[in-house]
Structure formats: C-alpha cells, structure tokens
Amino acid sequence: MAAKRASCMLFRAAVQQQQKWAANSPSRNAGSSRSLIFQQQTSSFRNESFNSQRFFSSDSGTGKSYKIVGVLYKGREYAADNPKFLGCVENALGLREWLESLGHQYIVTDDKDGPDCELEKHINDMDILITTPFHPAYLTAERINKAKNLKLALTAGVGSDHINLPAAGSAGITVAEVTGSNITSVAEDELMRILILVRNFLPAWEQISNGEWDIAAAASRSSDLRDKVVATVGAGRIGRELLKRLKPFDCKQLLYWDRLSIGEENERETGATQETDLEALLAKSDIVALNIPLTEKTRKMFDKTLLSKFKKGAYLINNARGALVDEVAVKEACESGQLGGYSGDVWNQQPPSADHPWRHMPRHAMTPHLSGTTIDAQLRYSAGVKEMLDQFFKGEPFPEANVIVKGGRTAAQYQ
C-alpha cells in the first residue's frame, strides 16, 4: 500500500516533469497531442518535490527468470533477406540471444486470435507480454483475468489501445510503449499520403500496368499542394513534424487543432496557426490529417455529422487509429464525393476482413498498418523494448514518457 502510494507520487512527479518538458522543450515532448493533454489535466496536482524524471518498476528486480511472450507478425522469406528486419517473429526484435543468455524464456508467435491460439497457451504463466500496434494481440479484460503472472505489457511501437487499460490497471499490470519511436516514420508517411491524394497519383499509376495512357482522366483531378489549406487535428510530436515538412510547400495556410498552442517558436518554425473551433477548421481545409490518440472520447469522433462539416471534396489522412472514424461514414463520404479521397494505414480491426468496405471504396489510398514499422522504426522500437526490459530486470524506472499504465493509473492521453 505504501509502495503503491509512493509509486503514485512518483507518477505525479513525472507528470509534472512532463509538464515542464511540454512548456520548455518542444523536441522532448511525448508523442501525439498527449503532452498537451497531460499538461492541462495535471495542472491541479500538488507540486511534490521529486526531481526524478522516471518511474520505478516495483515488480521487478535482478536475478529472476521470466517467461516473456512476444506477439509479432511473421517475416517468412523476408526475415532472412534483411537482417535489420527485426520486427518479425523470426528476428524477434533482435532480443533472443540476449534474453536467453540472461536465463529468461522467450516465446515469439504471430498466433494471437481465438481460444486455441499460441498466445492463449501462455496466458496463465507469462510474466511479460510484448505486442505491437501492427499485428495487435488484443489484451482483453478476459485475458487479463487469466494472466495471473503478468506484470508488464510492453508495446513495441506507439499506441496501446489494443490493451484494455483500465483492466490492466486494476490488475496491477504496468503498460509501457516506446514513445517517440514512430514520430518520423508516421509524419513522413502522412506527407506521402497527402501528395498521393492531392496529385491523384494512384489512378495514373494504374493506367500504366493496364496498358493505358489517359492524361485527361488523371490530370483533371491532379493539383499542386501549394496554395492549399492543410490542417492537422492534433499537434503533438507527429502533427508538428508533419507541419515542419509541409512548411516548404508554400501552402495557403497551415492550421492545427489542439487544446493548447504549440507555442510561438513552433508556430514560427512551421508557419502554422491554431484554430480552436474544429468545425471552422474543417470547413476551410483542403486536406485534414488526424494525429490524435484513440480514447473513449475520440472513438468514432469523425462520424457522418462531422464529415459533413468538411469542405466538399477534401482529403482525409488517418495514420492515427482506424476507430477515430466511423468506417461506414468514411466509405459513404468517398462514394458521394464529400471526401475527395481517404488514405491511412490504420483499421478498426487488424487485420481487417478480406471484404472490408475500405478495400474497394473510391479514391482510397489504404495500406496495411505500416507507417510506424519501417525498418528504421523497427530498429528504434526494438532498442526501446530492450532498454525497458533491461530496466525492468534491474529494478530501474522506465523513461516516464513511455509509461501508459502504472500503479493503477492510466496516462492522461489514454483517459
């Protein structure tokens, strides 16, 4: 009980530290808009005099042997082709040799769904679960209830909404992710998707393999990005990196919607302006990118009503989470032309069904969940997972920004 209270106080101290980062050092802010939300929601906390920037892991220590389960996607023939391709079952985040040399058991599988899957076989006695947002093992309340030994759930990447966080919190499980590992990768990917839609690349590319040459069909819907109004809904680290990359395109206006300002320096650097009225922002934007986390507040936020507030024919980019939008409403908006196109790599359920309507709706530029799992991102999140495992084994604290659930408390961005 005393330990729990101390841990809670440390969490608060870390939140306050986070608050300082948000105010003073933009480059060190946590991913997405979470630092801003943190800042707002924690402002009533007492200013306890902790100087630490970290949490302490209470259930860990040196010398123990743990059963660690990793759920990754299969690499198949690609696993051997590229030794940097760490994020697959076969290459196991590059951790096998190290973990086994420390005496831990390390099971890695892609078999994650249904009552007879490999994951279920280890639910009862695993100590640590490593998952990803790309091939998510859904850690439901039912599974958490069975996982009596589970102490730590690490997300290799960013985004832990595949985990029932309140249930994890109640069960005393610590949930952490590799905050920051995906920022560059996702921001680059968003800019690519904006250009693909605005310039009408895909129908033009399809002509080539079909033996066609029809400039009119492609050019009549192809525009420059210059002089367009581009907005990001959410201006955390990914949103800000996107704005930075948009700057030299000489857009008519760069807008962002977030509860708090990104600050004068960031505004000057990116040329972006805050718009606090979301509907006003949507009404004037030619391109809108979503960069907010999925919470119960944001689930299906972009429904038919909100999509009707967009400028007719605007493009919507969503590399954040599929469930931020109503999937039927998006499909209908693409069909009606209310959206000029929709592009993203995130789906409500992953993998989506083979006949998911987004696979065939007009003017989509959808892919599997990829943007945060480039080879470079894999190197970053593998290193981040290793660092946290090492800290856990040594009884040391995690980097504060990585912690999602700890001591029963859920980080503000997931509330």
Place this chain on the structure above:
Amino acid sequence: MAAKRASCMLFRAAVQQQQKWAANSPSRNAGSSRSLIFQQQTSSFRNESFNSQRFFSSDSGTGKSYKIVGVLYKGREYAADNPKFLGCVENALGLREWLESLGHQYIVTDDKDGPDCELEKHINDMDILITTPFHPAYLTAERINKAKNLKLALTAGVGSDHINLPAAGSAGITVAEVTGSNITSVAEDELMRILILVRNFLPAWEQISNGEWDIAAAASRSSDLRDKVVATVGAGRIGRELLKRLKPFDCKQLLYWDRLSIGEENERETGATQETDLEALLAKSDIVALNIPLTEKTRKMFDKTLLSKFKKGAYLINNARGALVDEVAVKEACESGQLGGYSGDVWNQQPPSADHPWRHMPRHAMTPHLSGTTIDAQLRYSAGVKEMLDQFFKGEPFPEANVIVKGGRTAAQYQ
C-alpha cells in the same frame, strides 16, 4: 539580314541579362540547370550595351489575322466536370473566345501522328503552333519544311525537345515555352515519388484491393527517408525546389551535381552540398533525382555503365525526360536489383506502346506524363501562352527566359 543581326544582338543582350540573374538573383533563374549552362557558355560574349531584358518578335505585329493550331490531349467527360481543366482540347487553354474575338482562327486537336492526322491538314498554312510536352506533337524537320507560314511554336509547359530546334532555327521559326510554369508541380511530384519508393507504398496498397494483409512483405522493404543520402542531378529551379522540400526530412546528406554552385545562400537554405564528380555522387546516394534538360549531350546519359555506378538498390526518380536514360538498361537494373525502384512520368515516346517494358518492370512507380500538368500548372501555362500570344500580336518581346529558338539561335540549355 540587318534585322537578323539586330535580333541576334538582342539575343546576346538577353543572354547577358540571364547571366546577371544567374549570378545575383537565384529565385529568378531559368528552369533546370539551364541558367548555369547559359552563364558558362556565354561568358565570352562581348558586353554589348543593351539594357533590355527581352527579345523583340520580328514576325509579329498588330491587326493581322493568324491561323493558330493547338495540339492538346482530349479532356472528354472530364473537360466539362472541371472548368479549371484548361489544358485539354475542349477547353483549349481558355483562349478560344479571346483569340476569335481578335479575328484569329484557332484549331485545337489531339490528332497529331501519322500522315493523315488533323495536324498535317494544317501544316501548310498555320502561322502559330501550340504544343505541350504531355501529348507532344513532334515538329520534325519534315514537318517544318512543309510549314511555310509557321512563325511561332509555343510550348504550353516546359520542355521543347519534341521540336527539331536546329530545323526550326534554320527556318526562322521562334520557339518559346512557359518557363517556370512547372517548377512547383514537378518538384512536389518528385518528392512524392521519392517517398513512394523509399517507403514501399505501392506493394502495400496493392495488398488492400487484393484482399490481403501482409505487413512483412511490405515492411521488409520500407524505410524512412530520414538519414538517407539524396541527390539531384541538375540543380536548376526544379532541383533547388526539391532540395528545399527535402530539408526538413533530416536526410543524412543532400547532394547536387551541376556545373556551377547554387550559391552560398541556396546551400545554406537547403543544406545541400555540391558534388562535381557525378560517379562519386551516384556511389553514395540512396536516392537520385534527375533534373537536367534533354539535349544531344544528355541523351541516354544514364546507360548501363552509369547505372552500374549507383549504390546497389538505390532509387532513381526521373520527371525530367525519358530519353535521359537507356530504357532497356533501366528495366534490367530494376530486374537485377541494381535499382531498388524507378519512378517518373516521362517516356522516350509519348504515349509509350501498350507493351512498353516499363509498364511491367519490377518496383516501378511510373505514370503518364502528368507532373507538369496539374490543374494549377495548367492555369499557369495557359496564362503564359496567352501572354506570349498577346505580345506577339502587339509586336512586343517575350520574357527572355521563355525563348528557346529565336533568329536562328538556340538557347544554350538545348544545345
């Protein structure tokens, strides 16, 4: 003869002015690396005391009625859908009403090839020919020989290599294009193609419509652009605009190959470094974009030998001209993996045959010739053509940077 000499002197004066621009005002330089070549090749000219920045059109004047032929691509159903879609036959660069109100005859067709095409019917008596690089009417020596009345060949866009320039020069035809109209459009498009190849977008997108979900297949070849070495071969206005857009991507190195430096200010703004040894540049670049004009010196410059100097698996982007590369060598390099991918919108012959090997070579991201004919670019080059026609009718000079052939002289970048 005297008129010809005067015109020639004016051309030289303009070249000298161009030279000043190249030296003093980077933002006003002509497209591609042409201003630099201009600067070098004209340095031995005598410094005649002309202060004009323009050429005078000698074959023009007020009050005459001209037969003007335009060769554009057909817009079909798309022509009516979008009133800004000016670059098609139906919308005729938006010039019909204006030209006819001035008493000129204006014929617009897409029928440009073979002895019985519409263009051939007007060859003998047309005064002005308007063409584009997108759906090029090849103005061969044979056609020029027939075109006894032809005074002016205007390219709606940038790139007049579909015209036999020496033959045009000998026949006293003035050739001009809308320099600068494509810079933004092409630079944006190149950045899009870089991201599409580096991040391995297309195989991922294809999975979706095929009902698949195979993250490994896509992710194992997907990288960030950050920390890669990116080079432009040619650092004229398009190359520089590309470098500007690459700046916030935190690439490991941005390189350019050009005869002359882009200047300290541009280097500071873009973070790019000049590399004068082309093979050295190719050997260290992960991504290479071509931004040089097609001349007899650059035709098939990127042949099998030069492609073998690339870093294994590098990406090649070519929105400049298809004939800069050896098309068989490119196909073979994509097949062998020497090139990790090839993307561009330009082909040696346009349209290419329905079974052109580039339509099916591995890891291509080819499209029809589109990048300089976005709706925004169409507005710019339509306005540019109108401006030059107006100047021609009034006997006024063209903007110097637009002039490709005049008084028998060909601009340096096409020599």
